[in-house]
Amino acid sequence: MLKVLIIDDEPWSRQVVKSLGAWEEHGMQVIGEAEDGIEGLELVEKLHPGLVITDMRMPGLDGVELLERLKHQYPEVQIIVMSGYDDFVYLKQAIRSKAVEYLLKPVDRAELNNVLSECAKERERQRLTGSPLMLMDQPLMERYLAYRQRIYDQLLALNKPAAREELEKLGRELERSVPQHQLEAMIERTARDLLLLAGEAAKTNGGVTAADAPDTPDRPDKPWPSVQAMVAGLGDHFTELINTLLEQRKNRVKLDLAEVEDYIRNHYLEQVSLEGIAAHFLVTKEHLSRAFKAATGDTVLDRITRLRMERARELIAGRDMPIKEAAGLCGYEDLAYFYRVFKKHYGITPGELRSEK
Incomplete structure (x- = not known):
């Protein structure tokens, strides 16, 4: 389910949006509401929504600044902008922040649901385009997901040797099971998927900040040259990531x-x-x-x-x-x-x- 956060300083306006959206039909769930931009940012950090629907004219942190913060801090979040004013300044900011749509209030049911449908389709396109699963038959897909889960479990456990061992096993599986003509694309998609997986594990395990997170493994301009090169690079990345988490845990100040x-x-x-x-x-x-x-x-x-x-x-x-x-x-x-x-x-x-x- 795609998680949705609604931000509007008027409770009745939030209720209208909630009542108009065909959320289940689009594979979505409203998981929170905020009455201003400051609270909205706190909930984005806490609830990790995939879609934010926000008003533009709000007290405190208004929509213009909110969109700018979302663009820089949470670029993966989709945004739908609402406003009761046909204001070109707001429209320009929505465009700069890559908002999916700019809706004028009062929000129309059909228009809102058309936009929600486009959001769902775009999120699915993003998921499938970069997914290694698209290149796999059913048996290989099941084996890949099992390796992926074990890698994730070891990253959560901060177990460097076990995480690398599962990664090496996955590498041998790919070399054995993937046709040669698909291998280059499979390497790229698998590496991207596992880097995202490591990032999610880091967040769950105490939250490595952007400043503290290790860089993506060094790699040539062209695609990874081999499965072994991908495994070595990702293995080093996992090790650095776990070391960073362990250091953070050791140095974390006890909160009084x-x-x-x-x-x-x-x-x-x-x-x-x-x-x-x-x-x-x-x-x-x-x-x-x-x-x-x-x-x-x-x-x-x-x-x-x-x-x-x-x-x-x-x-x-x-x-x-x-x-x-x-x-x-x-x-x-x-x-x-x-x-x-x-x-x-x-x-x-x-x-x-x-x-x-």
Whole structure:
């Protein structure tokens, strides 16, 4: 199933998109919703969707900046852009970010599902074009998938000798079973597939960052010259990758969640973010997010928002301070967004709170 994330600051708009999409028919599943670009990026990092459907006009991190971040950080993610405004600036940004489609609100059911169908077809084309399975008969396909799973298991176990041994066995299988005229294409597709597999294992096993990940094995400009060359290059890559993961595990700083909570309480009125807090404590965003949620029941963003809302309520209840100024002091430059967050948190608007006093 292709995982889908919907980003829109209006809950009713997200609900409309969810109700219009024929998700199962297209092999898709909506796995999350976000009400702004900041939360959207956090969920992309956490849930790994294959498709993002996003509004363009949002408070905080708007659609233009969101698309730019997605383009550079998650180039594999497909994007569908929505906007209530026929705005050429937004259209240009959607094109630059390689969005699949630009939909005007109100979204039309048929138009949305046509685009979803194209997304599904494109994802399938990408999967099949580079897959070694397309060149295999059924018995070889089953043997390949078994070797592939064992390689993945050994990468997860950080077992260098066993990962290389399974890779060598796979190499001998390919040499024995693949016709000579298909071998060159098979080598290329198999290498690409196993590099992607190693990347997925690294993410699952603690998340090697782009800066820390070893380079793709050195190779000539022309295709791999032989199965043995591919096995040797990938074997070296697996070894370097596992060494990096082991080093990260050894050097990983133990996260003191009491210190994290103190840091949030001291900085929640600033432009603090999950990424910034993780960098401060020398851990990944994923590790911080999982550990904080497990220990407190809150996401980092939930905790920051709750502290800001409590402070905002104190300031507004005092009557003397303008609501706009109170919002700014609590980290909200966009007054309309502040009103929406406050109403969602307390069930009343800031003005209604003040009128009660």
